[in-house]
Amino acid sequence: MSDQPAVLVLEDGRTFAGEAFGAIGTTFGEAVFSTGMTGYQETLTDPSFHRQVVVLTAPHIGNTGWNDEDYESNQIWVAGLVVRDPSPRPSNWRSTVSLDERMATQGIVGISGVDTRALTRHLRERGVMRVGIFSGEAATQTGEQLLDQVLASPQMAGADLAAEVSTTQAYVVPAVGEKRFTVAAIDLGIKSMTPQRLSERGIEVHVLPYDATYADCLAVNPDGIFFSNGPGDPATADPQVAVIREALQARMPLFGICFGNQLLGRALGFGTYKLKYGHRGINQPVMDRTTGKVEITAQNHGFAVDAPLEGEVDTEFGRVRVTHVGLNDDVVEGLECLDVPAYSVQFHPEAAAGPHDSAYLFDRFVDLMARNAHSEKGIHA
Structure with missing residues (x-):
């Protein structure tokens, strides 16, 4: 020192x-x-x-x-x-x-x-x-x-930062044990523990640069697409929102966390806004409304989704509901599409560092891809 x-x-x-x-x-x-x-x-x-x-x-x-x-x-x-x-x-x-x-x-x-x-x-x-x-x-x-x-220094509002933190070359994190699914993960500032949590569940993860197109995702023959956390203002991420919209239209299973939650919100037609001081730390209480369970979560975000907390909202892609809510200030902490296979959360279920209360969200992604594969098999039978 x-x-x-x-x-x-x-x-x-x-x-x-x-x-x-x-x-x-x-x-x-x-x-x-x-x-x-x-x-x-x-x-x-x-x-x-x-x-x-x-x-x-x-x-x-x-x-x-x-x-x-x-x-x-x-x-x-x-x-x-x-x-x-x-x-x-x-x-x-x-x-x-x-x-x-x-x-x-x-x-x-x-x-x-x-x-x-x-x-x-x-x-x-x-x-x-x-x-x-x-x-x-x-x-x-x-x-x-x-x-x-x-x-004279730049402000965070309006900052487009994904290009500055994303990988420049695609890479693969192999599945641990028997491979069950393949996922295309868009790196907007991904943490290394996230593909590891996916791989532990038998998922081969293809981590793609921030500017990957939907065609780039399809090129790895994925069973699902993942959108990571990352810095900056979600209002600047129009290309990534367009990719999400293509995935929703194609009924491709999709999971987003943090920045990915904000981008799914935008793709569904909701706005985003800057929080007064944000949520950062590993002790943020969130209620999962689908179970009534309160989770202690790891968070790092300064922007949030502007969506109604109560009821279901009709969107271009069907019905959507808010699944998770922050208990300190009622901020939207999770979204679920009821008519297409997509959901997201505002916090960090990979828990690095942090509590492991939310690890089940990766299992939900596995279940979502499994149900979608079964549905597709039924359609083509």
Whole structure:
């Protein structure tokens, strides 16, 4: 850890002084907070956090260091990190380096010694906003100079970021054990645990770039299509929405999570909107209305689907209902098409990091593809 000064400047002018953590320099992004007590390595390597400066509400960070097993992608994606009390040394048998060292080697600028409780309360009251972290020599500029740079940085609303985080080449994650189905997974910022959860259920997963067309999906002869999580504004993802619409028209089984939930919502004719401060962490309560069960879920999103919470809605593709609702603020957390084989959720059932309450959603996808295959066999018999 460094003894060099650092300062955090929000776009409304509020500032927090601290010490440099990670790389020395300057970074900009959208200030968001995550309420998880653990799982910081999975958080930092989640592509959905691209262009975001993450405030970790848990006060003591870095105890378990950094290992070679818990990556959710091949790099750290957060724009910056804000912590209160970083651990001076890691203490875990899997650790290879400290969090501070790994951030420094990947050029991730952070700040420590910040009153993260006060910062989180500020973001809860005012909403997420642009932020800059300045450390070392950059921190010696005047407050006006720092604020001007923050105000000149890009906003998240209207940001089209899938191309910046998606794979450029298709790849295959083989099924574990006997192969049952093939799935085309559109990578909008996919986490590595997601295709692993699918493969554990006998699914061969073909991970395709963000700009894959419906024809590209059909080329792998899939039994279903999966749309992943990812960063940015869903209002910018017209090509992906068009692919979903083609899948719905063809009655291709479809499952989407997080960003994929928002895109399914758009394809069905619903709008999306930006949340005041979003949901991030591994302790978000959600009710599954189909069972009445309350699940504790892992979430990371700043946008949501604008759909009626009650009853069924008639759409171009038949009836649709909201299946999951966030219990903190009644945000739509899941959609189900009743006349075509498609559904989605706003949270992360792969649970990396996080609770495993929602793992059944992958089983639902298997059941959906199985029922569809049986139906197709009956049609062609």
